Amino acid sequence: MTDVGAIWVPLALSLKVALWATVINLVLGVVVAFGLSRWRSPAREMVDSVLTLPLVLPPTVLGYYLLVLLGRHGMLGRWLDGMGIHLVFTWQGAVIAATLVAFPLVQKAARAAFEAVDPQFEDAARVLGLREAAVFFRVSLPLAARGITAGALLAFARALGEFGATLMIAGNLPGRTQTLSVAIYAAVQAGDDRTAGIMVAVTSVTCVLALLLAGWLAPNPLRRTRS
Amino acid sequence: MSVDIAIRKTLRGDARQFELDVRFASEHRRIVLFGPSGAGKSLTLRAIAGLLSPDAGHVRVDGRTLFDSAAGVDRPARERGVAYVFQDYALFPHLTVAQNIGFGLVRGWFNPSRREHDDRVRHWLDVFDLAGVANSYPSRISGGQRQRVAVARALVAEPRLVLLDEPFAALDPALRGRMRSELLALQQRLDLLMLVITHDPADVEALEGHTIALRDGRVCP
Numbered sequence: 187m188t189d190v191g192a193i194w195v196p197l198a199l200s201l202k203v204a205l206w207a208t209v210i211n212l213v214l215g216v217v218v219a220f221g222l223s224r225w226r227s228p229a230r231e232m233v234d235s236v237l238t239l240p241l242v243l244p245p246t247v248l249g250y251y252l253l254v255l256l257g258r259h260g261m262l263g264r265w266l267d268g269m270g271i272h273l274v275f276t277w278q279g280a281v282i283a284a285t286l287v288a289f290p291l292v293q294k295a296a297r298a299a300f301e302a303v304d305p306q307f308e309d310a311a312r313v314l315g316l317r318e319a320a321v322f323f324r325v326s327l328p329l330a331a332r333g334i335t336a337g338a339l340l341a342f343a344r345a346l347g348e349f350g351a352t353l354m355i356a357g358n359l360p361g362r363t364q365t366l367s368v369a370i371y372a373a374v375q376a377g378d379d380r381t382a383g384i385m386v387a388v389t390s391v392t393c394v395l396a397l398l399l400a401g402w403l404a405p406n407p408l409r410r411t412r413s
Numbered sequence: 414m415s416v417d418i419a420i421r422k423t424l425r426g427d428a429r430q431f432e433l434d435v436r437f438a439s440e441h442r443r444i445v446l447f448g449p450s451g452a453g454k455s456l457t458l459r460a461i462a463g464l465l466s467p468d469a470g471h472v473r474v475d476g477r478t479l480f481d482s483a484a485g486v487d488r489p490a491r492e493r494g495v496a497y498v499f500q501d502y503a504l505f506p507h508l509t510v511a512q513n514i515g516f517g518l519v520r521g522w523f524n525p526s527r528r529e530h531d532d533r534v535r536h537w538l539d540v541f542d543l544a545g546v547a548n549s550y551p552s553r554i555s556g557g558q559r560q561r562v563a564v565a566r567a568l569v570a571e572p573r574l575v576l577l578d579e580p581f582a583a584l585d586p587a588l589r590g591r592m593r594s595e596l597l598a599l600q601q602r603l604d605l606l607m608l609v610i611t612h613d614p615a616d617v618e619a620l621e622g623h624t625i626a627l628r629d630g631r632v633c634p
Contacts, residue, residue, distance in 0.1 A: 304503070
């Protein structure tokens, strides 16, 4: 018999970590993407490339960077340690790992969405008396919302499945930092194929649902036509 | 002078550059900038609206200086009191007809309410016979209705000057004649100060305004 808690506890932790990572990425990704889409500079594509690195670097390498940065002897870690904040081997550390790995998915989608907004709509809003911040919240953001949401769903699915970087920085502490994908690895190692199988099915279904939702939201040619 | 314009701007593309040097002044309430595409009509309009910064010159409307390179004046588009009707209207696709018309009446970070309409919005919905489509989205209404929404959105804040970029080009020929006389009647009734750009001689004839011919970035003598 498989213990329900053995599946539910890592699943709940995974959902918590993925949700936090997605919320953080929504804010961060949208701000960075909007900045990049409006920034006229030759350095723009270089910055974009660097920000895309988490998509291609092995997650273990990202995890290593995070350890170097946030570990007890790391540059940022020492400073945080002084304030009583420890991120290594905590679920918050897992959130940072998942955020980093999924960031490019939100940023890329949001940038494409902002660049697809017809600048004439923003000009129309300016002529009608709006300040730049109001133009952003009332025109640019709503017109890009679908693309951003699709990117966020992809990022959620990616964060939910995060393994390598999470294992490096948060470890494999059952009930504390053991997320679903880490628990699957642990279950297979322990020869508990039944538990592993159920967790694999749960992860797969959740990710497929997120992707379906993303696909349904993403391409909407109607939004791009001028009216 | 109702309008006094002098705009110099050099635009550089990949291979060629375009020299815009447009000067004109007019007492008329209906001014028509007439010329072929590529003559610099839209650039002139954008400079008057504050969407394009000229290299030098001035823009004065009803005695108010909106731009003056010598005096260092360059008021942002939002403070110019100049309305702009875009060629394809640029109606916000995510907002209803009523929200589009009332867009400039609220200046904060939120769009006007979908349900409650400002009195001024209701007035223009009635004037243009749009009450029936007040809660429709721009993609769901006809071309003529779209143009009326764009004009209503421009007029609701009582601008000092209304700029219209090829206002009839997006309409089918049958509708074009009707909308021309509708716009002319509106201009006369409200005594609007209006600047229209067009490449269509039929517009020039119908609007009977002060016509200024533009070619290659300059006013034809």
